Amino acid sequence: MRTYAAIVVIQLALFGRTMVSGQGRKPLVISDITVIGMTGGPSLPHYSLLIENHRIAGIGPAHDFISPANAQVVDGRGKFLIPGLWDMHTHIAGLAADPAWSRESLLPLLLAHGVTGVRDMGGELDALKLWEQARREGTLVGPRLYFAGPLIDGGSRGSNPHATTPENARAIVRDLKKRGAQFIKVLSNLDPQVFSALADESKIQGLDIVGHVPTGVALRDAVAAGFKSIEHLTGLAFAFSSRGDELRLALIKAAKPFDAQAVASVSEQVESTYDERQAQRVARELRESGTWMTPTLVWSKVNAEPDSFMADDPLLEYVPPSVRKEWNPDSLRKNISPADRRAAAREFEDHIRYVRVLHDAHVNFLAGSDALDPFVFPGGTLHQELELLVRAGFSPLEALETATKNPARFMKRDADFGAIEVGKLADLVLLDADPLGDIANVRRVAAIVLDGRYLARAELDRMLGEARAAAARWAPAAR
Numbered sequence: 128m129r130t131y132a133a134i135v136v137i138q139l140a141l142f143g144r145t146m147v148s149g150q151g152r153k154p155l156v157i158s159d160i161t162v163i164g165m166t167g168g169p170s171l172p173h174y175s176l177l178i179e180n181h182r183i184a185g186i187g188p189a190h191d192f193i194s195p196a197n198a199q200v201v202d203g204r205g206k207f208l209i210p211g212l213w214d215m216h217t218h219i220a221g222l223a224a225d226p227a228w229s230r231e232s233l234l235p236l237l238l239a240h241g242v243t244g245v246r247d248m249g250g251e252l253d254a255l256k257l258w259e260q261a262r263r264e265g266t267l268v269g270p271r272l273y274f275a276g277p278l279i280d281g282g283s284r285g286s287n288p289h290a291t292t293p294e295n296a297r298a299i300v301r302d303l304k305k306r307g308a309q310f311i312k313v314l315s316n317l318d319p320q321v322f323s324a325l326a327d328e329s330k331i332q333g334l335d336i337v338g339h340v341p342t343g344v345a346l347r348d349a350v351a352a353g354f355k356s357i358e359h360l361t362g363l364a365f366a367f368s369s370r371g372d373e374l375r376l377a378l379i380k381a382a383k384p385f386d387a388q389a390v391a392s393v394s395e396q397v398e399s400t401y402d403e404r405q406a407q408r409v410a411r412e413l414r415e416s417g418t419w420m421t422p423t424l425v426w427s428k429v430n431a432e433p434d435s436f437m438a439d440d441p442l443l444e445y446v447p448p449s450v451r452k453e454w455n456p457d458s459l460r461k462n463i464s465p466a467d468r469r470a471a472a473r474e475f476e477d478h479i480r481y482v483r484v485l486h487d488a489h490v491n492f493l494a495g496s497d498a499l500d501p502f503v504f505p506g507g508t509l510h511q512e513l514e515l516l517v518r519a520g521f522s523p524l525e526a527l528e529t530a531t532k533n534p535a536r537f538m539k540r541d542a543d544f545g546a547i548e549v550g551k552l553a554d555l556v557l558l559d560a561d562p563l564g565d566i567a568n569v570r571r572v573a574a575i576v577l578d579g580r581y582l583a584r585a586e587l588d589r590m591l592g593e594a595r596a597a598a599a600r601w602a603p604a605a606r
């Protein structure tokens with residue numbers, strides 16, 4: 128831990144890559160805050176921070192911190208500063224989120240919750256590319272985006288690319304690379320040979336492969352093929368079962384053609400053959416291979432609790448009337464059988480247990496919400512995910528790491544993000560209370576700094592008002 132006896136101001140001539148849009152902006156000083164820097168050191172009470180040209184330019188004790196004469200100074204007394212949060216599993220330009228409205232409604236919702244970056248796990252590639260370009264040019268106020276574009280499906284229905292042979296799998300990867308996808312996201316229904324070709328071509332193209340571990344592929348084989356982040360704990364139940372390989376094949380058989388009773392029976396057997404010693408061994412292997420986990424516990428929880436869906440949920444104001452109609456709580460509930468409900472509830476409890484085992488083995492974790500599935504609203508669900516990680520055994524600091532430091536490491540962008548240090552990009556969240564005392568305090572967003580620009584609570588609330596108005600206005604016919 129370095130100490131700063133006096134003001135440290137580093138002129139950032141080094142960072143010549145700063146963008147034109149921020150060059151005319153006044154320096155920003157946030158004075159007398161508690162800095163929770165995610166640097167490995169303790170919290171720093173009564174510190175001040177200088178931000179210039181998008182980046183943190185100085186940090187030091189408040190009592191002798193000298194602000195540049197022309198700086199905008201924000202009094203941060205009593206507040207806590209953390210790095211901007213990343214939601215590492217969203218669908219903000221796909222699923223229910225048609226980019227035609229989600230840009231106006233969901234991006235502000237994310238920012239107002241302190242989410243200054245997202246990894247989008249399946250959406251319209253061209254929309255995501257345009258948004259990120261507009262953000263860079265300063266014409267769009269939104270989170271940083273890291274995205275897959277379309278997710279790769281092994282089936283033959285729906286609008287995603289269908290990888291059904293090794294040859295077309297390779298062609299899909301090459302095409303996505305050409306079109307600007309930043310990584311490859313797969314679904315669980317890929318055939319093993321197709322998956323193997325896809326993984327190989329992704330390696331050739333320099334793209335990471337992430338997503339749902341295909342049911343046809345054993346977890347150890349997916350990891351050996353370079354699977355980089357495992358979403359929703361897919362594949363774990365089999366890997367933790369003493370009869371995992373046999374039951375995996377039984378499940379594939381039960382699903383083709385679909386036999387609900389057989390599927391339920393296999394799932395029950397997978398659960399009853401959970402082997403704690405084996406789980407610990409697999410967890411150690413995942414730690415050694417450096418594989419990342421995005422458990423999306425909040426998504427499992429929402430799925431397990433359909434009774435909590437409310438037709439008057441205030442967050443429904445951020446989705447257009449057409450989506451609200453699809454998310455009618457009664458019709459959603461009607462489609463879930465009592466057996467499905469029980470299975471979802473059991474799965475959620477299993478997932479908490481799996482996360483506990485993986486966490487005990489120091490496996491790498493990322494925080495993700497899976498917004499925008501029904502009633503998984505962007506922003507607040509990331510806060511809930513951090514709370515659920517704490518429930519599964521994380522300390523509040525470790526939970527916070529999964530949305531700050533860890534995403535930066537995962538994306539190999541730790542020179543730019545994930546911590547509060549001189550030289551890093553200034554994406555920050557100012558909180559009214561200490562998240563290390565109670566992780567639920569991440570909800571108490573007083574202001575954010577986005578790429579060096581200060582957005583006070585009043586400004587965030589104004590943006591939210593516009594976001595609701597945009598959602599209310601939007602109708603599919605208007606496209």
Ligand SMILES: [Zn+2]
Pocket residue numbers: 216217218248497
């Ligand atoms: Zn997803």
